[in-house]
Amino acid sequence: MLTLTCPYCGLQADETELHGGGEAHLTRFGPDSSDDEFEAYLFLRQNPRGVHAERWRHVYGCGKWFHALRDTTTLQVFGTYPAQTLTPPADLLKAAGVEPAA
Amino acid sequence: MPDLLETPETTVTDLPPGGMILLRGSLADAAFAEVLTGCGISVPGTRQIVPCTVGQVGWMSPDELLVFCEATASADLALRLDAALSGQHALVLRVDDMRARFRIAGPGARVALAKLCPVDMARIAPAELRRTRLAQIPAAFWTENGADFDLVCFRSVAGYARNVLTRAARHTQGIVLP
Numbered sequence: 001m002l003t004l005t006c007p008y009c010g011l012q013a014d015e016t017e018l019h020g021g022g023e024a025h026l027t028r029f030g031p032d033s034s035d036d037e038f039e040a041y042l043f044l045r046q047n048p049r050g051v052h053a054e055r056w057r058h059v060y061g062c063g064k065w066f067h068a069l070r071d072t073t074t075l076q077v078f079g080t081y082p083a084q085t086l087t088p089p090a091d092l093l094k095a096a097g098v099e100p101a102a
Numbered sequence: 103m104p105d106l107l108e109t110p111e112t113t114v115t116d117l118p119p120g121g122m123i124l125l126r127g128s129l130a131d132a133a134f135a136e137v138l139t140g141c142g143i144s145v146p147g148t149r150q151i152v153p154c155t156v157g158q159v160g161w162m163s164p165d166e167l168l169v170f171c172e173a174t175a176s177a178d179l180a181l182r183l184d185a186a187l188s189g190q191h192a193l194v195l196r197v198d199d200m201r202a203r204f205r206i207a208g209p210g211a212r213v214a215l216a217k218l219c220p221v222d223m224a225r226i227a228p229a230e231l232r233r234t235r236l237a238q239i240p241a242a243f244w245t246e247n248g249a250d251f252d253l254v255c256f257r258s259v260a261g262y263a264r265n266v267l268t269r270a271a272r273h274t275q276g277i278v279l280p
Contacts, residue, residue: 008164009149009233014220017235060235062163 002075006058007066007082013058021055023047024067025087049073051096053088056080069096112208112271114264117252119203121157121176123169123183127192130164137186141179143169151231151244160231160244168242173198202260206243206267207250210274215243215251217270224279237266 002015022045029041046052052072057065065083069092070076079092093100125143127134135145142155145167151160156179157171171179180196187194206214216223219234219241226232226245233242239262241255255263 011149016220060240061233062166064163 002070002077004056004066004068004077005080006061006064007080008064009058009062011058011061013061017058017060019057019059021057021065024053024055051078051098055083069093071096112206112210112214112274114214114267114271115205115207116264117203117205118173119198119201119254119257121169121171121173121179122197122201122254123171123176123180124195124197124200125167125169125183125192126165126195127187127190128165129161129167134187134190134192137190138167138183141183141186143167143183146231149231150229152229160242162231162233162242168197200257201254202257202263204253204255204263204267205250206253206271208271209249210271210277211245211249211251212279213274213277214267214271215253216277216279218266219243236263239263 003012004018005011006013026041029037050071050073051069053067053069055065056068057063066080067083067085067088068080069078069088071078078096079089081089081092087100090100125138129135129145138145143159144152144154146152146159146161149161151158156169156175160168160170162168169179176196176198180194184194212223212226215221218237221232221234228245228248231242231244233240236253236255239255239259241253241263243251243253245251253263253267
């Protein structure tokens with residue numbers, strides 16, 4: 001069972017209280033983008049076996065979206081952080097053993 | 103023949119929902135909090151429910167409060183808040199009829215809720231407002247005396263809530279919360 005800490009209410013929320021929102025930190029490609037960019041934005045996801053940044057919504061609680069960094073193989077959760085963040089925080093990436101992208 | 107395992111002392115009763123007002127705005131904004139204080143509403147801390155001069159006010163999310171007041175006072179209070187908050191990025195909505203309210207009372211109240219909600223019920227302290235999942239529906243509950251719980255859920259699913267709560271409250275004897 002996955003348990004994530006909601007950064008807004010500080011609760012350790014059970015997976016059944018949450019709703020998954022897929023891969024986090026996508027760059028939106030809108031009307032002026034090329035077809036390839038638009039396709040990649042809409043459909044192409046990393047789906048890694050390992051460290052993954054995801055969007056989650058505390059749907060039965062405060063209703064807010066947040067991000068979580070976790071390992072999809074071991075289910076280890078490195079941490080959660082607010083949705084108003086463009087990249088995973090450096091300390092969480094360090095805990096996950098991932099080099100921050102330059 | 104009576105069922106020996108039944109613990110009828112844990113009861114689920116319908117309460118009149120009373121007046122409820124939904125308030126949205128940035129709780130971190132000092133101007134917003136100042137207006138609320140002027141209308142007799144204190145701003146509770148994260149996940150808290152606190153008494154105030156109009157009744158009680160609960161923290162729903164970082165930008166949402168739910169005010170519980172007398173049913174007869176809510177229309178007036180909503181108008182007063184709306185006028186006081188004019189010009190601010192805020193929302194006042196009278197939601198008296200939106201939610202149903204239950205009281206789960208008796209020694210098995212915590213166990214009954216623990217059966218239905220993914221919540222560490224042994225740690226729920228008075229003045230905490232816990233929004234969570236009650237079986238298949240969203241609900242929020244709190245306790246004032248540490249033993250009896252008040253619960254609100256959407257009125258459209260009140261029948262479901264009543265059924266699952268009553269069923270869960272039936273057998274609570276001998277179950278010890280971790």
